[in-house]
Amino acid sequence: MSDIKKIHSFNSLINRLKNITTHPESIEIITTYKTSVGDYPLIKIVLGKGKSLRALISAGIHGDEPGGIESILYYLKNKEYLDYINKWEITLLPCINPYGYEFGTRTNHQGKDLNRLFMVKEPPLEVSFAQSILDTGFNLIIDLHEDDESQGYYLYQNGLGNKYERIGLEILNSLDGIMPINLESEIAGSQAYQGVIGKKLDIPSMDWWPMALYGLSKGTQMCLTLETSSLFDMEIRISAHLTAIKTAFKHFQ
Ligand SMILES: [Zn+2]
Numbered sequence: 001m002s003d004i005k006k007i008h009s010f011n012s013l014i015n016r017l018k019n020i021t022t023h024p025e026s027i028e029i030i031t032t033y034k035t036s037v038g039d040y041p042l043i044k045i046v047l048g049k050g051k052s053l054r055a056l057i058s059a060g061i062h063g064d065e066p067g068g069i070e071s072i073l074y075y076l077k078n079k080e081y082l083d084y085i086n087k088w089e090i091t092l093l094p095c096i097n098p099y100g101y102e103f104g105t106r107t108n109h110q111g112k113d114l115n116r117l118f119m120v121k122e123p124p125l126e127v128s129f130a131q132s133i134l135d136t137g138f139n140l141i142i143d144l145h146e147d148d149e150s151q152g153y154y155l156y157q158n159g160l161g162n163k164y165e166r167i168g169l170e171i172l173n174s175l176d177g178i179m180p181i182n183l184e185s186e187i188a189g190s191q192a193y194q195g196v197i198g199k200k201l202d203i204p205s206m207d208w209w210p211m212a213l214y215g216l217s218k219g220t221q222m223c224l225t226l227e228t229s230s231l232f233d234m235e236i237r238i239s240a241h242l243t244a245i246k247t248a249f250k251h252f253q
Helices: 010-020 066-077 098-103 125-134 167-173 211-217 234-252
Strands: 027-035 038-047 053-059 088-093 140-147 154-159 222-229
Touching (some): 010 038, 027 125, 066 222, 154 167, 167 234
Parallel strands (some): 053 140, 140 222
Antiparallel strands (some): 038 088
16 A cells, blocks of 8 residues: 555545534445545435425546546535525535545546446445435436547436437537536547537447446436546636536526
């Protein structure tokens, strides 16, 4: 363990969350897991409990992508949810891979890429934690990521039916002036159109599922996996994610 170094403190992250939210009691520790370097709590925050529409916003499943985690902090700090909290119950998972966050690793303490393990029979605890939340049923899932190989923003869009088909393009249009879009026809090995990766997939026949596809298998209407480019400053990455979230909710009304 001596060769790997802590780059963030998960405790400080929890303290920051407690300090910025007006409802610290909404921060719930669902479970805690043990590693050789310490115990980590897995947390959720629920806003607008009991509203008819349900959204999940998650981050940090890849520990080396802090932009999503920071975006959730600013989402709370700026009270970005106020525009739609009268209709939506919003569940936030600010950091699904706390070990990865502390040590700046994509994988968890067992070297596993958690976002590839949503179909396996006995998934790591972080994944079964996320699954237990997804099982409760959502209309909209937004999972925040970063990509250090992309020159601009892009997203994965997976929905049931065609009703929200234009949501991805609308999100990317709304980022005009904030961050450029990755316009390549192939991104991260997938076919893309104007920054949207949205090929219809035969979900049950796939070899593995990321979190979004597990959500889809549970009947979520629209799953968005949003990717900022981490080649930009943190402030710009946060601004892009917050604008994308805002546009997604606007389109979904
Ligand atoms: Zn990622």
